[in-house]
Amino acid sequence: MPGKVNPVIPEAVAMVGAQVIGNDATITIAGQSGNFELNVMLPVIAHNLLESIAILSSVSVLLADKAVKTFKVNENKLKEALSRNPILVTALNPIIGYLKAAEIAKTAYREGRPVIDVAEQLTDLSRAELEKLLDPEKLTQGGI
């Protein structure tokens, strides 16, 4: 598709992972080939071990410099999903109880409404209290 941008670096990283896991299977079997005084699968161990080290080294740098360092964040998309996320109601569990919170979540999801609107309707909490309780940023900090 014209203009399509695929996640090529993460795909390369995952393929390196697959190869390293395969190399490990080979080395595991080769490691069992020590009979009495000598292991007799030494070259295949060397080849696979050094390949794993080499490709993990190269791809780590690509992952850092061509994916992690340079990605952009779509802030609007993050905010939109957060505002519609019924699971935010989990934050109200300690105040209104699990069953009531579940009712709010299901209603919000079924009716496609923001959870804060439904909570305002179905609880005695004020809009201001709810805004504080359901602030996504505060919810990332842990505690009760």
Add this chain to the structure above:
Amino acid sequence: MSTRIERDSMGELEVPSEALYSAQTQRAVINFPVSGLRMPVSFVRSLLLAKSAAAKANVTLDQIPLSVGKSICEAVNTLLKSDDLLVHFPVDVFQTGSGTSSNMNANEVLATISSELAGEAVSPNDHINCGQSSNDIIPSVIHISSSIELREKLIPALEHLVQVIRSKALEVQHYVKTGRTHLMDAMPVRLSQSLESWASQIEGQIEAIKRIEKPLHCLAQGGTAVGTGVNAHPSFAAEFNKELSKLTEIPFSSASNFFNYIGTQDVAVSLSGQLKSLAVSMIKIANDLRWMNSGPLAGLGEIELEAL
């Protein structure tokens, strides 16, 4: 192709005229046309460093003449500078299980070059391979080459990855996103918390790999054919490790039990297992990125990876 005639204990055979290797290597080329894969260049380079350390140890212990030892070390240096080192090491990975053909390949190539340098006959067996057996040098070279590659490539690459993830986490600290468990919407997290988790994964892997470096720096060298050390000078292992440590700036030492390090590859299996664990960590990070980047419209579309 023009050829010359070479002889070994099994008789005569034709070898390409310009080849630096001799009969034993040529037999391996004929016997193992399996994969076309040659031993890795990092392996060959470590094998050459080991030959240099062995030559120095043998000179110190009066096992080979000083002039011969010097020419062997000079030959090693010449080869290490070569841009096309593997031309001289044509033996397939799928060869004898002890790697004897690769050991003899190194002995023969070094014998050819050092004979020219010394102006006297240097023997692949009696001089280059003095005090060694394929059975102790090949397991040792697995440890030496892995140690060098970890120190020079993998650990710096992983440390760079951790540093880049940490900087990015700082840069995106203010973004809050939907957390996901079971791939389903869950409580919110900061984007930086996801990234710090990746950095912590890779840091844990670096620590675990570093723990394997200690046994990796123990070598079978000096155990010779079966672990008893027969046919090597009693001080050969100690001298060898002293010289190799100088050459590589890695503290190599003798294994506490040669039989173990010749009869098994337990340390290589541990290292490989740890690399597998690292691979699993990297796949996790790659998949998180792929999911966040999915879309742009019908997927999550949380991030945009650089167009490459």
